[in-house]
Amino acid sequence: METLEQLDFLRTRCCEMYQGFLFGKPIPLREFEAQLQLQVPEASA
Numbered sequence: 001m002e003t004l005e006q007l008d009f010l011r012t013r014c015c016e017m018y019q020g021f022l023f024g025k026p027i028p029l030r031e032f033e034a035q036l037q038l039q040v041p042e043a044s045a
Helices: 004-012 029-039
Strands: none
Touching: none
């Protein structure tokens, strides 16, 4: 997905998951995992 028009198209069809350059540039896996850890709190045992 590259444009807001494409995002609107997906949303009008109830698509809830998407990816693409509209949201961010590609990054190395380790950097992605580090960012993900900052955003998702770990579940308590």
